[in-house]
Amino acid sequence: MTITEILKNGLWSKNPGLVQLLGLCPLLAVSATAVNALGLGIATIMVLSVSNLLISLTRRIIIHEIRIIIYVLIIASIVTCVELLMEAYTPELYQALGLYISLIVTNCIIIARAETFASRNSVFHSFLDGLANGAGFSLVLLFIGMIRELVGQGTVFAGMEQLIGDLGTNLKTQVFRSDDGLLIAILPPGAFISLGLLVAGKNFLDSRYRKKRLDKREAEITSVE
Secondary structure, three states: OOHHHHHHHHHHHOOOOOOOOOOHHHHHHOOOOHHHHHHHHHHHHHHHHHHHHHHHHHOOOOOHHHHHHHHHHHHHHHHHHHHHHHHHHOHHHHHHHOHHHHHHHHOHHHHHHHHHHHOOOOHHHHHHHHHHHHHHHHHHHHHHHHHHHHHHHOEEOOOOHHHHHHHHHHOOEEOOOHHHOOHHHHOHHHHHHHHHHHHHHHHHHHHHHHHHHHHHHHHHHHHHO
16 A cells, blocks of 8 residues: 555545544543543554554564454553553643543554554554554544534633643633533533534545546546547
8 A cells, every 4th residue: 555545544535433433432432622532542643553563563473363462462561651651741631531541452443453454564554554543533533522622611622731731721712601502512422423423524525526526537538529
């Protein structure tokens, strides 16, 4: 696969959150606010890219029959490192995300990319695949978090100081009073509704793009005739 194909698949065509619908547990559980979604998204990118890299490096020496166990050990080690880093540098966000950081170990996106891509491709392409899929998943997380926070609380990027310190206080945007928000947006149903809207939006854009390509091809055929 080319670099362009890897990036396109991870970010759009085969986006793990919108197309494959993988990792829905953390996707829906921690996306009540944009900062929580962004924090988990960054952690997922780190774990996915590094695990892909290490699995690709060791793929020729891993015994095939126990490969899944080895993958889980590698992923668990990386998650532990990321968890310790977050606890040290972003303790408030670490407390907010809680158990869902540790649950990255069982995120089916990471296992799937390890088995279907990293174990069969070069180190560079595997690392790039991890970045692309992690970024695609994180963007879905972020958009859901922004939608739910805006509709439910009337804010966007509230609490960003938990992630980037004092710089984050200037990023908070108050659109309307929190009393005027819809409570359902920050409850579990709001997560499913937001994800459904994003999936519908992607399908709509894809259908428009396919229709334009088809119309263009028909026009070219007509002009030749």
